[in-house]
Amino acid sequence: MLAIYKRELRSYFTNMLGCAFSALLLAAAGFFSAQININSAQSRLEYSLYMLVHYCILIIIVPFLTMRSIAEERHQKTEQLLFSLPLPIWKIILAKYFAMLTVCLIPIAVLCFYPIFFSFYGTVNFVGAYASILLLVFLIAAIVAIGMFVSSLFENQIIAVIVTIGLLFVLYFLTYIANSFSSAAVTSLIAFCCVAFIFGIIVFFITKNETAAALCSGLPIVGLIAYYLSNKNVFIGAFAEVVSYLSIFDRYKVTVINGLFDITALVYYITIAAVFVFMTIQSVEKRRWN
Amino acid sequence: MIEVKNLTKKYGNILAVDNISFTIEKGKIYGLLGPNGAGKTTTMNIITGCLAATSGEVLINGHSIIDEPVEAKKYIGYLPEQPPLYADMTPAEYLYFVAEAKSVRADDIPRAVEEVMEETGITDVADRLIKNLSKGYRQRVGIAQAMLGTPEVIILDEPTVGLDPQQIIEIRELIKSLGRDRTVILSSHILPEVSAICDDIIIISHGKIVANGPMREISSSLKSETIMDISVKATEDEVTSVLSSISDITRFEITDTSTDVAGVSVTSAKVHYPTDIDLREIVTFAFSDIRRAIISMTAEESSLEEIFLQLTSDKAAALDEIADSDNEDGEISSHEKLFDGSSDVKDSSESSFATNSADDADDESIYSYNPEDYLATQEKLADYVDADEDSFGSDNNNSDSVNAGDDINDDNAHGKEI
Numbered sequence: 001m002l003a004i005y006k007r008e009l010r011s012y013f014t015n016m017l018g019c020a021f022s023a024l025l026l027a028a029a030g031f032f033s034a035q036i037n038i039n040s041a042q043s044r045l046e047y048s049l050y051m052l053v054h055y056c057i058l059i060i061i062v063p064f065l066t067m068r069s070i071a072e073e074r075h076q077k078t079e080q081l082l083f084s085l086p087l088p089i090w091k092i093i094l095a096k097y098f099a100m101l102t103v104c105l106i107p108i109a110v111l112c113f114y115p116i117f118f119s120f121y122g123t124v125n126f127v128g129a130y131a132s133i134l135l136l137v138f139l140i141a142a143i144v145a146i147g148m149f150v151s152s153l154f155e156n157q158i159i160a161v162i163v164t165i166g167l168l169f170v171l172y173f174l175t176y177i178a179n180s181f182s183s184a185a186v187t188s189l190i191a192f193c194c195v196a197f198i199f200g201i202i203v204f205f206i207t208k209n210e211t212a213a214a215l216c217s218g219l220p221i222v223g224l225i226a227y228y229l230s231n232k233n234v235f236i237g238a239f240a241e242v243v244s245y246l247s248i249f250d251r252y253k254v255t256v257i258n259g260l261f262d263i264t265a266l267v268y269y270i271t272i273a274a275v276f277v278f279m280t281i282q283s284v285e286k287r288r289w290n
Numbered sequence: 291m292i293e294v295k296n297l298t299k300k301y302g303n304i305l306a307v308d309n310i311s312f313t314i315e316k317g318k319i320y321g322l323l324g325p326n327g328a329g330k331t332t333t334m335n336i337i338t339g340c341l342a343a344t345s346g347e348v349l350i351n352g353h354s355i356i357d358e359p360v361e362a363k364k365y366i367g368y369l370p371e372q373p374p375l376y377a378d379m380t381p382a383e384y385l386y387f388v389a390e391a392k393s394v395r396a397d398d399i400p401r402a403v404e405e406v407m408e409e410t411g412i413t414d415v416a417d418r419l420i421k422n423l424s425k426g427y428r429q430r431v432g433i434a435q436a437m438l439g440t441p442e443v444i445i446l447d448e449p450t451v452g453l454d455p456q457q458i459i460e461i462r463e464l465i466k467s468l469g470r471d472r473t474v475i476l477s478s479h480i481l482p483e484v485s486a487i488c489d490d491i492i493i494i495s496h497g498k499i500v501a502n503g504p505m506r507e508i509s510s511s512l513k514s515e516t517i518m519d520i521s522v523k524a525t526e527d528e529v530t531s532v533l534s535s536i537s538d539i540t541r542f543e544i545t546d547t548s549t550d551v552a553g554v555s556v557t558s559a560k561v562h563y564p565t566d567i568d569l570r571e572i573v574t575f576a577f578s579d580i581r582r583a584i585i586s587m588t589a590e591e592s593s594l595e596e597i598f599l600q601l602t603s604d605k606a607a608a609l610d611e612i613a614d615s616d617n618e619d620g621e622i623s624s625h626e627k628l629f630d631g632s633s634d635v636k637d638s639s640e641s642s643f644a645t646n647s648a649d650d651a652d653d654e655s656i657y658s659y660n661p662e663d664y665l666a667t668q669e670k671l672a673d674y675v676d677a678d679e680d681s682f683g684s685d686n687n688n689s690d691s692v693n694a695g696d697d698i699n700d701d702n703a704h705g706k707e708i
Contacts, residue, residue, distance in 0.1 A: 002390070003387055003390030003391040004391060006387075006390075007376070007379075007387045007391075011376070011378060011379075014378050014379075015378055076374070076375075076376070076377070077370065077372045077374055078374040078375070078376060079374075080335075080340050080368070080370040080374045081370075081374035081388070081435070082374075083338070083339060083340040084338045084339060084340055084363060084366065084368040084370075085363065085388075085391050085392060086359075086360045086361075086363040086364045086392060086393065086439075087360065087391065088359070088360060288339075288340065288341050288342045289342045
């Protein structure tokens with residue numbers, strides 16, 4: 001497992017992807033920090049970090065890091081080497097995941113020096129600064145897991161990066177989209193049914209099994225309609241609420257801007273990361289069964 | 291060593307491997323042979339755990355590849371059809387990585403990598419990027435990768451595809467040397483290759499095993515006929531009459547007539563005869579009796595292509611294929627008519643004769659050469675005799691390497707050149 005981790009890490013720095021990623025992230029963070037912390041003499045690093053999310057910097061650059069993780073192995077046929085190694089698949093995927101995470105941690109480690117530098121010239125809220133850096137790490141961990149999962153679905157890394165960015169944009173704007181619908185109960189029901197339907201399509205794409213897909217979207221839709229008929233009031237504004245609750249980016253905003261460290265946000269990111277890593281393992285495992 | 295039991299693999303509705311079972315024993319080189327799409331790669335992928343079977347079982351040293359994949363994979367080194375190489379690494383780095391991933395002890399890794407690099411002959415390119423290496427070297431790096439971790443079985447999927455003839459010979463030598471202390475399974479759709487390297491062959495067609503056993507047994511059990519190509523400095527009619535007079539020849543056909551630089555006509559023929567006799571001697575004396583020089587004689591050990599075609603497709607289809615692809619062999623079909631005794635024999639097959647229709651042959655064997663020409667060429671021939679004998683000898687040597695080549699046509703081309 002360590003061998004794969006080392007090889008992955010190395011490859012990110014031999015093909016410049018890791019360097020470019022670190023440079024871009026640091027450049028963006030540095031720019032926001034210069035604008036907010038220096039030019040506006042605002043001591044809170046949290047705001048500059050939030051700008052990385054707010055201006056979609058993470059959404060755009062992280063997928064470029066994750067796009068090749070699995071897709072490239074498939075394209076180069078090197079996955080057959082990995083499959084024939086005396087290693088379980090989950091170890092291979094975890095090694096790859098942690099290698100990507102390590103690449104992300106390098107620029108973030110540099111960010112850790114910012115509060116110290118600022119403290120020479122004024123008062124810095126260290127707890128707030130480091131808590132937001134910590135949360136940023138876990139947010140990135142969740143995004144990397146999503147990107148790796150998408151990469152495992154495609155052989156072409158360009159398609160993988162486009163789909164990942166698209167997916168993250170949808171997640172990012174989901175709250176806006178959800179809020180733009182009327183809060184009527186029927187709208188919520190339709191929205192939930194659409195989600196169930198999309199879930200069914202995804203299941204079909206992964207399993208190529210019509211029955212499983214029909215069950216995965218059919219059962220929730222039937223359940224939703226039944227629940228709706230029994231209790232309409234629950235559905236009023238429910239979709240927007242659920243979406244807002246589930247939005248990974250909103251949680252970062254709330255925690256950072258309000259200055260409240262929300263431990264559930266941390267747990268939520270870890271859960272997202274775990275779910276998508278697990279789905280990646282399944283998706284790769286499934287390739288052997290098709 | 292490896293037991294494959296009732297292995298079946300379906301891709302959707304397509305049956306790629308159909309209930310096959312075989313056993314691989316220690317210390318032999320096995321050839322998995324079959325036409326393209328027969329299920330060779332699928333079988334190998336399943337044995338190595340790269341693919342899951344629809345049903346059936348693979349046991350490697352008693353460990354099931356499905357239930358105990360990690361344990362089972364320790365005994366196997368696999369080179370897939372396309373070598374799984376990371377282009378942005380050097381062979382040394384790559385092999386170091388594979389050794390680590392195969393849990394070779396850290397202290398042993400440098401030595402193990404050094405060893406496989408030496409054995410596969412890639413030490414010279416150890417520090418060049420893999421993407422800059424030639425196909426042959428990449429294949430070697432792939433084989434080196436499979437050898438790491440001292441697996442007991444090395445599985446190679448079409449190891450010589452896409453290589454030039456020199457590289458093919460080198461890779462074959464490498465595989466033979468691997469087979470000395472390890473079990474090797476290789477797949478190929480090239481029959482002479484398998485017959486040159488392997489001890490045992492397993493022939494797969496349409497996902498089923500059609501033959502399985504030692505090379506010799508398979509060839510002798512199926513067909514005991516040898517084909518020999520000969521070229522003689524003589525006219526077509528002379529060759530025809532001499533060959534017709536030899537009773538050991540089952541059948542023959544004239545494949546080519548031409549005139550050489552000196553204006554002497556050269557006739558090539560393909561002769562079929564039972565494997566248990568040495569026809570070379572008989573033919574040599576027969577032609578020396580009429581003072582005609584044999585300039586090349588290339589025997590194929592046995593007509594493996596025919597066995598292969600017999601096994602992998604029904605015979606009729608196989609014969610059609612030969613007729614389509616190959617003019618010379620096309621005459622086989624007209625020739626078979628001759629065996630049937632059909633009435634148009636004399637008109638259609640002037641160049642084809644069978645010994646058992648000797649009467650027909652006699653009717654037509656009226657030589658129409660000019661005696662003066664004959665005397666003139668005879669003098670020249672006398673000068674050539676020594677040289678011809680030499681070339682005869684060297685041809686025999688060549689025939690081995692040519693047999694290892696790709697198909698009958700190569701052999702012919704070779705004969706003609708000389």
